[in-house]
Amino acid sequence: MLRLSKRVEYGLMALQYLAKSGTVATTREISASKNIPYELLAKVMQSLKSEGIIDSYRGVRGGYALLFSPESINLSRVVRALDEHTTITECISPSGEHGACDMFDTCTIKEPMNKLQLRMEESMGKMTIAELL
Amino acid sequence: MLRLSKRVEYGLMALQYLAKSGTVATTREISASKNIPYELLAKVMQSLKSEGIIDSYRGVRGGYALLFSPESINLSRVVRALDEHTTITECISPSGEHGACDMFDTCTIKEPMNKLQLRMEESMGKMTIAELL
DNA sequence: CAAAGTAGGACTAAATTAGTCGTACTTGGG
């Protein structure tokens, strides 16, 4: 259940790589260095870009680079960029509001689950890319 | 990724039910009351029993009952009883030691992930069945 | 001894996630 998806694992490794190198690095380079399937990593990088965590440079000397300092990128943001399921239960929407769920009526654990969600997010929010170095 | 499995959701609802009733309740009764597939709930109850959280009474007036006070059953124990994946990554074994993983050599985020795992467990460990009432 | 319960293994179906393929677009340098 609370296992990180490969997307998140790969994303964290890539961000760590970018943070260490401190400059532009290509998907192919990271993929080779960390032994990550290229095509999959490419998508992960795209997602990280569209979340605004990294920036891309096209063309022959292109690649990706961090858009912020490692200290200011926390894991909960990375997870949000890379996972579809960011919430502990179906009924919690990303913003913290309740969404729809088949069991909405009979379910009696919505509030406590919401509380737990916030605590988990807090745990992830406190950890940054800087702690991966 | 960090979504609770149905097994855990159902288990929590059942434990809440047992805590509220304060006495023996049958799987069929809980299943009907919470609208949970009976067969599945039955297995969940069995798992909760083998973890030592609840006790079972066979025969015509049988059912399940809590073995401890709601305050002393925390969520991390419930999750451990009901999920196969209790760890954030493949390389972390339940005890906190490192296990095997395909990427063991190239992976450079093992230690920080271990740290995160402990923090998540702490979050879940702090919440008890009593908070579901 | 029968009804109401738990116990548990084997199986199927559904959903999610991982990974692949193919094609288009962009940019800097010769």
Add this chain to the structure above:
DNA sequence: CCCAAGTACGACTAATTTAGTCCTACTTTG
């Protein structure tokens, strides 16, 4: 001005995990 090296992205397939079902056995109380 065109080619190589890069990103962008959608559609597809495969693998894994999770949910749910079925069937049969065992236990206990009235």
